[in-house]
Amino acid sequence: MIVSSSSMALRVDLGLIADMVKPGSRVLDVGCGDGVLLEWLGRHKQVDGRGIELSMDGVSAAVSRGLSVVQGDADTDLSYYPDDSFDYVILSQTLQATRDPRSVLANMLRIGKFAIVSFPNFGNWRIRLSLLLNGRMPVTGSLPFQWYETPNIHFCTIRDFLVLCQDMDIGIERSIALNGRGEVLTNFRSNLLAAQGLFLLSRGA
Amino acid sequence: MNTSPESPQSAQVQSLEIGGDRPIRLDCGVELGPVTVAYRTYGSLNANRSNAVLVCHALTGDQYVADPHPITGKPGWWHEIVGPGKILDTGRYFVICSNVLGGCMGTTGPSDVNPETGQPWGTSFPVITIGDMVQVQARLVEALGIDQLFCVVGGSMGGMQVLEWCATYPDKVFSAVPIAAAAKHSAQNIAFHEVGRQAIAADPDWCGGAYQVQGKTPDRGLAVARMAAHITYLSEPALHQKFGRNLQERKGFSYGFDADFQVESYLRHQGTVFVERFDANSYLYITRAMDYFDLAAENGGALANAFKGTKTRFCVISFSSDWLFPTSESRTIVRALNAVAANVSFVEVQSDKGHDAFLLDEPQFHATLKGFLQGAADHRGLGK
Numbered sequence: 001m002i003v004s005s006s007s008m009a010l011r012v013d014l015g016l017i018a019d020m021v022k023p024g025s026r027v028l029d030v031g032c033g034d035g036v037l038l039e040w041l042g043r044h045k046q047v048d049g050r051g052i053e054l055s056m057d058g059v060s061a062a063v064s065r066g067l068s069v070v071q072g073d074a075d076t077d078l079s080y081y082p083d084d085s086f087d088y089v090i091l092s093q094t095l096q097a098t099r100d101p102r103s104v105l106a107n108m109l110r111i112g113k114f115a116i117v118s119f120p121n122f123g124n125w126r127i128r129l130s131l132l133l134n135g136r137m138p139v140t141g142s143l144p145f146q147w148y149e150t151p152n153i154h155f156c157t158i159r160d161f162l163v164l165c166q167d168m169d170i171g172i173e174r175s176i177a178l179n180g181r182g183e184v185l186t187n188f189r190s191n192l193l194a195a196q197g198l199f200l201l202s203r204g205a
Numbered sequence: 206m207n208t209s210p211e212s213p214q215s216a217q218v219q220s221l222e223i224g225g226d227r228p229i230r231l232d233c234g235v236e237l238g239p240v241t242v243a244y245r246t247y248g249s250l251n252a253n254r255s256n257a258v259l260v261c262h263a264l265t266g267d268q269y270v271a272d273p274h275p276i277t278g279k280p281g282w283w284h285e286i287v288g289p290g291k292i293l294d295t296g297r298y299f300v301i302c303s304n305v306l307g308g309c310m311g312t313t314g315p316s317d318v319n320p321e322t323g324q325p326w327g328t329s330f331p332v333i334t335i336g337d338m339v340q341v342q343a344r345l346v347e348a349l350g351i352d353q354l355f356c357v358v359g360g361s362m363g364g365m366q367v368l369e370w371c372a373t374y375p376d377k378v379f380s381a382v383p384i385a386a387a388a389k390h391s392a393q394n395i396a397f398h399e400v401g402r403q404a405i406a407a408d409p410d411w412c413g414g415a416y417q418v419q420g421k422t423p424d425r426g427l428a429v430a431r432m433a434a435h436i437t438y439l440s441e442p443a444l445h446q447k448f449g450r451n452l453q454e455r456k457g458f459s460y461g462f463d464a465d466f467q468v469e470s471y472l473r474h475q476g477t478v479f480v481e482r483f484d485a486n487s488y489l490y491i492t493r494a495m496d497y498f499d500l501a502a503e504n505g506g507a508l509a510n511a512f513k514g515t516k517t518r519f520c521v522i523s524f525s526s527d528w529l530f531p532t533s534e535s536r537t538i539v540r541a542l543n544a545v546a547a548n549v550s551f552v553e554v555q556s557d558k559g560h561d562a563f564l565l566d567e568p569q570f571h572a573t574l575k576g577f578l579q580g581a582a583d584h585r586g587l588g589k
Contacts (some may be wrong), residue, residue, distance in 0.1 A: 050549075056553065059550070059552045059573075060550045060552055062550075063550045063552065063576045063577050064573065064575070064576025064579070065579070066576070066577075066580020066581075066584070067580065069226070070521075070551035071551050071553050072536075072539075077540070080544055082543075082545070198584060
């Protein structure tokens with residue numbers, strides 16, 4: 001597991017995201033929940049952070065931590081942020097739940113110099129096998145929803161995501177594959193083995 | 206003038222005359238002065254004068270934010286929020302609340318005597334704006350020796366004042382909490398205000414605004430205005446829960462026009478108690494000030510211009526069942542603040558209490574406000 005010791009208090013995937021952020025930068029965390037990552041970044045990396053969160057409880061908890069978080073969602077609210085207003089825009093485990101992932105990505109890299117995106121990999125072998133053997137939409141530990149109630153309306157595989165990045169001329173600065181326990185895998189056959197992909201993206205040349 | 210710290214229990218009158226040497230230049234072009242400002246303070250100003258909080262009251266509110274109202278004897282309108290150990294802890298903050306310009310609780314307004322004529326102003330009082338109210342507050346804050354307010358907070362029309370403060374005096378506002386507010390008054394809201402004003406004007410005792418001279422008060426008209434307005438402060442679910450179609454102390458319909466329904470009786474009561482503490486002409490002037498409010502129009506048509514370069518920390522709060530100042534209005538404010546990369550938090554509190562939720566016990570609202578203030582206090586170096 002490659003997690004810097006300073007990130008140990010965070011969930012593993014959040015710790016990996018935190019490691020990608022340069023100290024003293026400006027960060028927008030989209031879908032920030034109760035603000036645990038923003039608070040950590042503020043405390044340990046002197047980050048000037050802002051958040052967007054859908055749930056009232058999440059926003060309320062984050063504001064109570066002294067964070068600046070607005071209630072809103074990635075699809076409707078990113079367009080109101082000016083160009084280049086952040087160094088990093090983070091979207092953790094949320095891309096697959098947006099209505100228009102392509103324009104969300106475009107907005108993230110318009111607002112921020114870099115985007116950090118993580119999402120569940122629908123190309124993972126367990127999901128493939130489950131669909132093959134059962135003939136039904138997979139319900140797994142990390143994706144525990146039936147097809148009719150899932151908030152995840154735009155699943156993709158890691159390979160799908162890389163193709164989209166190519167189409168959009170998005171640069172991949174770093175890519176990390178994680179297994180179901182959030183442990184880092186080597187990139188070998190990650191589309192088959194990874195349960196989750198994590199990417200540091202930049203604007204293309 | 207008395208600025209010494211006092212306990213919230215003492216309802217000592219505090220007032221200050223401003224603009225004697227430097228009149229208030231109103232938006233309508235008239236110069237007004239001297240102007241009396243009636244206000245209340247709670248707690249004490251710290252050594253570096255960094256702990257002052259200005260509370261801005263709503264249309265029919267007043268400076269009695271945390272102590273009993275001198276006419277009704279009821280607890281202060283925000284006593285749930287302001288007081289020792291409360292969210293706006295008077296042991297920590299120096300809380301100021303002043304009656305708005307045009308008001309009827311001591312600050313200069315249409316019921317006062319025009320020094321030039323020796324007669325009450327009535328409708329010859331100049332028409333005022335939210336900007337004028339804030340200008341007067343700024344003079345008060347200046348007179349109290351405060352360069353920067355730690356926080357400006359208020360709901361409804363108070364929230365409009367908060368926004369105006371942030372646009373006009375950005376460096377004087379460290380943090381701002383506009384609650385259940387809007388950056389402009391909507392057509393629907395202007396329409397409701399017009400109904401209220403017409404109800405007052407239709408009362409023969411209004412006497413074209415000169416009722417004081419005639420020794421009358423347009424109580425009927427003002428009560429009807431209040432009744433109509435009061436409906437807009439609630440929500441259909443709240444009215445339903447509180448009253449349903451329940452009858453008032455009777456088993457069946459009267460087949461007449463008595464207050465058969467509890468909701469009618471309740472509204473009539475609201476109207477009756479309101480006229481005891483509020484002046485009809487003040488109601489006309491203050492509703493007009495709200496109608497004229499349009500912060501985007503004042504800033505070249507783009508609301509974001511009003512906040513360009515702001516360093517203020519904002520916390521915008523709306524309530525889901527508020528149809529007078531709906532969440533969409535708060536979102537407009539938040540988006541304008543985002544557009545200038547301002548430091549802003551925003552939460553829509555789920556509540557069925559309608560617009561008045563900001564005055565009531567609404568735990569999520571209180572938790573958010575408390576959390577925001579704590580965070581802002583940490584940033585301002587106001588250690589507990």
